């Protein structure tokens with residue numbers, strides 16, 4: 001089983017009510033591949049950075065067995081930059097700046113050795129680039145996709161085209177409402193399923209996540225954390241944990257997807273405990289397992 005992740009690698013400036021990080025490492029592909037690496041290695045990555053992306057972070061990703069053959073490094077150009085600010089209610093965030101920089105002219109070239117990857121994760125990037133990636137792939141078994149408001153508003157038609165090729169879409173509640181133009185999340189899910197992805201996960205931040213697989217519905221809680229410092233990357237870490245576990249087990253049944261949702265929630269719960277990727281740089285198998293079991297304990301009850 002092989003997993004290819006395509007998405008952004010970024011320098012993020014983040015403001016939350018609990019602190020600030022400047023030009024810290026982020027990006028959808030960074031969070032997804034790092035999170036997935038706790039389940040399957042190597043994780044293949046395709047993306048682009050400028051010469052300002054810290055060399056030691058590239059080395060760090062390599063140490064995590066992330067295969068960077070598809071990473072383009074553009075000398076004398078700047079890495080994608082995002083500035084986000086969160087409310088006291090951490091489910092609300094505002095994008096203060098999105099500078100595409102190297103992503104403005106990015107041509108995602110999939111190395112020949114990556115084209116037969118069985119699992120493809122299209123992280124949050126321009127949907128036109130997601131389409132270019134899909135065209136180069138040799139019949140992946142499973143395509144998982146993500147997007148965000150920036151692209152729903154800016155590249156809606158391309159996004160609708162991408163959706164036709166996606167098996168599992170992972171988005172948050174406001175994005176689901178925006179794509180479907182439906183206020184009610186259950187109606188939104190049905191409408192999005194008609195647009196392509198038969199399986200859909202709607203994340204609701206600190207209120208957990210909903211898994212819709214055809215007619216089935218699974219409701220997962222979020223881990224009750226008292227100290228959340230930075231929600232950035234929670235969604236991508238969720239996607240990485242989810243797809244990493246599916247790729248490891250090679251089992252796409254509904255029962256196994258429920259476990260994958262909990263693994264996704266588990267990794268996301270670590271990510272938000274610190275700024276940038278700091279908390280998920282070095283997770284142990286034991287802490288992942290313990291928190292997974294804690295999820296089970298929190299939502300388990302006996303039948304009458």
Ligand code: AMP
Pocket residue numbers: 008009010011012025026027028081082098124125126148150151231232233234235236237
């Ligand atoms: P998440 O919090 O999981 O939704 O993802 C946060 C990450 O998405 C940050 O590290 C940003 O660098 C990245 N990001 C923000 N805006 C965009 C965008 N328009 N395209 C691609 N990546 C983005």
